[in-house]
C-alpha cells in the first residue's frame with residue numbers, strides 16, 4: 001500500500017475533525033477524497049504530511065510511519081500541492097519548481113546539475129516549460145496550478161497529494177489537470193486528490209473515500225460508492241450512475 005491509515009483521527013481546538021478514518025491507497029492509483037464542505041478532507045490530507053498532527057491512530061506513507069517520521073524525510077516520499085499554491089514574492093517559475101528539490105538537499109547545499117535535470121523534467125511533464133523564466137505572479141490560475149504540480153513532481157515523490165487542484169479552473173483546464181494526474185498515475189505515481197465535482201471524480205478516480213463530518217462513510221470504486229442513497233444522505237443531491245460502455249457517468253438532477 002502506498003498510503004494506509006488506521007483509526008486515524010485529528011482533533012483541532014477540542015473538536016474531532018477527522019475521526020477514526022481507515023484508508024488504503026494502492027500504488028499507482030488515483031484515489032479521490034470527496035465529501036461536503038467541512039467534512040474534513042483538507043484536514044485529513046494535511047495530517048498525512050504532518051502539517052497537522054493526528055491525535056490517534058496509525059498512518060504510513062510509502063512504508064514510513066507518519067507520526068514519527070520527520071517532515072523533511074516525509075517530503076522525500078510525499079509531495080503536496082495546496083489550495084494557494086504559488087508564492088506572492090517575485091520568483092521565476094523555474095525557481096518555484098526548483099524549491100521542490102529542497103527536501104533532497106543538505107542544509108545550505110546548492111542545487112546540483114542532477115536537480116536541474118529533474119526540474120526541467122517536471123516543467124516538461126506539466127507543460128509549463130515555455131513559462132520557465134516568467135515571474136510566477138504573472139501566470140493564470142491554470143498555469144499556476146500546473147506549476148504547483150511541477151514543484152511537487154520535482155520532489156520526486158512516490159505519493160502526490162493535491163487539495164482541490166481544479167479549483168478556479170475553467171473546464172478545459174480542469175480536464176487537463178485531471179488527465180495529467182491520470183498520466184502520472186499510469187507512470188506509477190500514487191495520487192491522492194480532494195475534489196468537489198463528483199462527476200469528475202467518477203471519470204478520473206480509480207477509487208474514492210467519502211467523508212461526512214470527519215468520518216469515513218464509504219470507500220471503493222466510484223460506481224460502487226456513489227449510489228443514489230449515499231448521494232442523497234451525504235451530499236443532499238439526487239443523482240444516478242449510468243453505464244456508458246466501459247465507463248460510468250454520473251447524472252445529477254438537483255437537491256433532494
Ligand SMILES: Nc1ncnc2c1ncn2[C@@H]1O[C@H](COP(=O)(O)OP(=O)(O)OP(=O)(O)O)[C@@H](O)[C@H]1O
Pocket residue numbers: 012013015017035036037038039040041042043044
Ligand atoms: N484549527 C481549527 N480549529 C477548529 N476547527 C477547525 C480548524 N481547522 C478546520 N476546522 C474545522 O474542521 C472542519 C473540516 O475542515 P476541512 O477544511 O478539513 O474540511 P473540507 O472537507 O476540506 O472542507 P471544504 O470542502 O469546505 O474545503 C470544518 O468545520 C472547519 O471549520
